[in-house]
Amino acid sequence: MSVRADEFGDGLLDEARNAGEPRALVWEPRAPLVVLGRSNQAERECDAEACRALGIPVVQRRGGGGAVLLVPGMVVVTIAGPTGESRDAGKLFCRVNKHLASLIEGLGAPALAHGGVSDLCLGERKVLGCSLAFSRGFALYQGCLLVDCELELVERCLRHPSREPAYRAGRSHSEFLTTLKQAGSTLGAEQVRAGLERGLDAAALRALFSTYAPEACAP
Amino acid sequence: VTAAPVRVPQVDVNDVEMVLLDWRVEHGARASKGQVLCVLETAKATHELESEAGGLVHRIAAAGSTVRVGEVIAWVGATLAEIQTEIAAQRSSPSSTDSQSAPRDEAGPRATPRARELALEHGLDLEQIPHQGELIKERDVRDFLAARGAAPASSAAHQQPDTPLPAQIAQLVEDQGELPRHKAAVARHLAATQAEIIYATIEVDVSLDRALLRLEEGGSGASLFHLVLHQTARALRDFPLLRSFRRGQRVWRWKETALAFTLVDVERDHRLVTPVVHRADTLSLEDLAAECLELSLAAYRGELAAEKLSGGAFTVSMLTGLEVTRFTALQNQFQSAVLAVGSPRERVVREDFGDFAVERFLTLTLAYDHGLCDGYYSGSFLARLKQALEDPDSAFP
Numbered sequence: 001m002s003v004r005a006d007e008f009g010d011g012l013l014d015e016a017r018n019a020g021e022p023r024a025l026v027w028e029p030r031a032p033l034v035v036l037g038r039s040n041q042a043e044r045e046c047d048a049e050a051c052r053a054l055g056i057p058v059v060q061r062r063g064g065g066g067a068v069l070l071v072p073g074m075v076v077v078t079i080a081g082p083t084g085e086s087r088d089a090g091k092l093f094c095r096v097n098k099h100l101a102s103l104i105e106g107l108g109a110p111a112l113a114h115g116g117v118s119d120l121c122l123g124e125r126k127v128l129g130c131s132l133a134f135s136r137g138f139a140l141y142q143g144c145l146l147v148d149c150e151l152e153l154v155e156r157c158l159r160h161p162s163r164e165p166a167y168r169a170g171r172s173h174s175e176f177l178t179t180l181k182q183a184g185s186t187l188g189a190e191q192v193r194a195g196l197e198r199g200l201d202a203a204a205l206r207a208l209f210s211t212y213a214p215e216a217c218a219p
Numbered sequence: 220v221t222a223a224p225v226r227v228p229q230v231d232v233n234d235v236e237m238v239l240l241d242w243r244v245e246h247g248a249r250a251s252k253g254q255v256l257c258v259l260e261t262a263k264a265t266h267e268l269e270s271e272a273g274g275l276v277h278r279i280a281a282a283g284s285t286v287r288v289g290e291v292i293a294w295v296g297a298t299l300a301e302i303q304t305e306i307a308a309q310r311s312s313p314s315s316t317d318s319q320s321a322p323r324d325e326a327g328p329r330a331t332p333r334a335r336e337l338a339l340e341h342g343l344d345l346e347q348i349p350h351q352g353e354l355i356k357e358r359d360v361r362d363f364l365a366a367r368g369a370a371p372a373s374s375a376a377h378q379q380p381d382t383p384l385p386a387q388i389a390q391l392v393e394d395q396g397e398l399p400r401h402k403a404a405v406a407r408h409l410a411a412t413q414a415e416i417i418y419a420t421i422e423v424d425v426s427l428d429r430a431l432l433r434l435e436e437g438g439s440g441a442s443l444f445h446l447v448l449h450q451t452a453r454a455l456r457d458f459p460l461l462r463s464f465r466r467g468q469r470v471w472r473w474k475e476t477a478l479a480f481t482l483v484d485v486e487r488d489h490r491l492v493t494p495v496v497h498r499a500d501t502l503s504l505e506d507l508a509a510e511c512l513e514l515s516l517a518a519y520r521g522e523l524a525a526e527k528l529s530g531g532a533f534t535v536s537m538l539t540g541l542e543v544t545r546f547t548a549l550q551n552q553f554q555s556a557v558l559a560v561g562s563p564r565e566r567v568v569r570e571d572f573g574d575f576a577v578e579r580f581l582t583l584t585l586a587y588d589h590g591l592c593d594g595y596y597s598g599s600f601l602a603r604l605k606q607a608l609e610d611p612d613s614a615f616p
Contacts, residue, residue: 131263
């Protein structure tokens with residue numbers, strides 16, 4: 001699948017808005033791409049010279065959070081759905097990540113833990129990061145799961161983030177990030193992509209955006 | 220509601236502060252209901268904030284700033300004049316500081332800032348208000364009040380309970396309903412200002428013959444009122460106490476001589492508007508007249524920019540066209556003096572050689588704060604102004 005701008009949210013958000021129902025897109029990047037958070041300054045968050053030299057485009061998403069480098073071997077999950085008057089990011093992060101964690105574990109990956117505001121972790125290292133954007137009664141969730149990918153480029157293209165969760169504790173990208181493969185999983189990105197796509201069917205998506213009911217946050 | 224605050228919403232339990240990323244509507248531009256006004260960001264989420272009503276947008280918080288939940292970041296209203304009136308009313312309200320930031324950390328049920336305000340206005344405990352979902356909303360409070368038979372306060376402008384009339388009066392009068400919101404706001408704001416001021420007035424008659432002759436010859440487009448504004452601004456340079464104000468034991472002086480002047484919009488329920496001519500003492504008479512014309516036209520269109528409605532150090536008021544010979548005016552907020560300009564009229568005077576002649580003149584009445592300056596100081600200012608108006612060469616270089 002080629003990378004298009006609308007895969008960073010607007011297209012799916014419009015689709016969900018038109019349908020009045022949640023929509024999901026699960027895909028694997030085919031080429032490196034830097035995606036900045038909504039308020040990120042490119043010069044602060046990434047090494048523009050390195051990106052230019054490597055021919056890596058830099059784009060910006062609607063949602064908050066920090067910059068990410070997408071590379072092959074990652075799986076990107078984009079979900080858009082109606083939230084009405086609710087803007088409770090914490091609850092939606094919790095609900096979607098909990099569902100994704102159960103799907104990933106169901107594929108045979110090690111148990112995932114909750115970290116920071118909205119990360120999924122293996123031990124103390126981050127394996128999934130995500131962001132949310134609320135727009136006129138709808139929310140757009142975007143998450144990036146590190147399955148089986150090289151992380152060298154991350155150090156070259158991204159600077160240490162301007163904001164970080166407490167549990168990162170100043171660690172470099174290579175010390176902080178990990179992949180399912182590094183944790184011993186033999187799952188490939190395509191296998192995970194297909195599994196997540198199956199697990200994000202219409203019924204599951206409706207459940208994610210149904211009326212909030214109290215639930216535990218730990219996945 | 221003619222002007223309503225735009226507050227930072229409570230988006231989840233953990234976020235007390237957010238970053239105002241950017242504005243999607245220009246300051247002073249019109250927004251429609253549901254239009255995205257700005258984008259806010261919490262730790263990992265962005266939130267588009269939509270306008271709950273259509274109207275002019277008066278932005279307060281700057282893009283890039285950190286804002287607290289419940290904080291007012293903008294106002295939306297029918298006109299900027301109404302917005303300014305509401306802002307002034309909010310600032311003069313003792314509860315305004317509390318209402319700017321919704322209490323998030325205190326114990327008790329979660330509620331929207333407006334719901335908290337409304338509950339506070341009616342002395343309600345949030346714990347007693349039934350609600351659906353995790354957040355108590357304004358509608359929940361209103362429903363509760365309706366169910367128990369209390370009329371919800373229609374706005375913050377009507378916070379004081381109506382005092383019942385004595386029976387012998389009540390049978391002689393008819394209830395005409397509540398004050399219009401803008402008039403209630405003006406009344407509150409003036410009452411708050413007057414509570415601080417030791418009100419005193421002093422007046423002087425000014426001969427106009429030479430000034431009117433020069434105005435007729437001048438062709439500058441300036442009127443007598445413009446000439447009074449022009450000379451007042453210049454005279455104020457030497458009377459700094461009249462462009463200062465008291466707050467408690469402290470005195471504050473405006474950095475520039477900005478003159479406010481009063482307009483009454485008879486087309487819209489006689490709403491009072493006070494546009495401000497900034498750096499009035501540096502303008503030529505012609506430029507000042509042009510500025511006043513521009514401000515007046517913008518005011519009547521309801522399109523005065525916010526900065527043209529604030530920052531006045533002194534006010535000049537004239538009841539144009541009413542042939543009122545003299546009157547006293549009330550000081551505006553953050554000012555200590557106001558000059559009331561009576562309509563020109565004629566009188567018979569004895570000239571140097573004993574002949575009698577008819578002379579045109581007007582009466583200037585200065586209201587000032589006797590806690591800040593005395594009658595001699597204020598009288599000296601009026602004498603200087605009288606001299607300048609009666610010898611208007613300085614106004615016509």
